Amino acid sequence: MNTLEQLRAGALRGTQRLTLREGLRELPAEVYTLADTLEVLDLSGNELEDLPADLARLHRLKVIFCSNNRFTRLPEALGRCEALEMVGFKANRIDDVPAAALPPRLRWLILTDNRVATLPDALGRRPLQKVALAGNRLTALPASLAACETLELLRISANRLDGLPDWLLTLPRLTWLAHxxxxxxxxxxASALASAALPRVPWSRLAVQALLGEGASGHIYRAVTADGGAVALKVFKGEVTSDGxxxxxxxxCLQAGSHPQLIPAIGRLSGHPAGADGLLMPLVGPEFRALAEPPSLASCTRDVYDAALRLTPTAALSMATGLADALAHLHERGLSHGDLYAHNTLHDGHGQARLGDFGAASFLASVPPQQAARLQALDVRALGCLLEELAGCCDVQAPGLQAMRAVAQDCLQPQVDRRPRAGDVAQRLRGAAMG
Known part of the structure; x- marks a missing residue:
């Protein structure tokens, strides 16, 4: 994080990224001294209501974050920024998105947790890859998005939609959808919540210990039950997240049931002092770690792998087969995952994997049968991306890897209805593993 004092003293000259949290009510004029180098501008957590009309003077600006401010209208100044590709205005009060506010190179738009009821048709005429619109007031999507063949990730959860348009689920590259x-x-x-058979575990009967991690939707703690057993406890935040x-x-989570490659729920929290919901899960062993990091500003929709991660073909095939089988299990349980990614996958380096994070999941019974089949096909495309990535982590070539790459290409088929089902993918990968 930077300071106004540093900016005004000229100490930030030449910087490519500027982050200011100073209770700002307007953009400091000194920001323009960085015009020849500034690419990422983060003004989140201030008191801004607008941006200056001459923002385009920042001619190298690619990314702007203005979350948690006081905007009620997406500023039209953004649309004049020729290099701008990512626009993030989460948790404002925006109810107006003018077409003129959309930069020509826009590929990543975040308007989560605002008051947007309608979007301009111009949105579909941008090279979009990733759009986050959860927690708004949308009753429909712009019909122009039907021509947006570059769109890969869409979050439209927690809006006012009465259904999904048929064209949405035929987009050739759409892979990760939350609705x-x-x-x-x-x-x-509501039915899944009401009919869950999991035992209720009172907060008073748990000894909450270390924080193990934090996601968009909640915090995960190590906890000890009254009988001395150690568990993982996820306490939900109870607010709109990027997923919904x-x-x-x-x-x-309650609907998903049990599968060897899923982290099951074993109890449901009750009596939290703040009324929060929560789940108890088995502790995953310390040998398990995230397969990759979430997408970066540069990669947009694709996960970022540690360059040092290497897998044997046997381990990669084992992991791929298990994840395909877990996905088939979810589909049979009436769920689409919506966020099948390496960063939501834990692995032990030897072929064992656990898929988690149901924040973008949806119930297949909530849509017509043809749409349900296509939602499953979106998950299969995500699986294809993951298969490609796993193969790329192997230095040693093997016939099984060649077969896995062939399966991946079938999963990535642009014609949605031609993709294989998850169960068929799992079967083909088992055959590849057996040689």
């Missing part, structure tokens, strides 16, 4: 918490899906989510509503994730 829970809308009127057409909430009955199924925590209640949707909770319902999906």
């Amino acid at each position: 829970g918490g809308n009127p057409f899906s909430m009955a199924h989510e 509503l925590p209640s949707t994730e909770l319902a999906a």
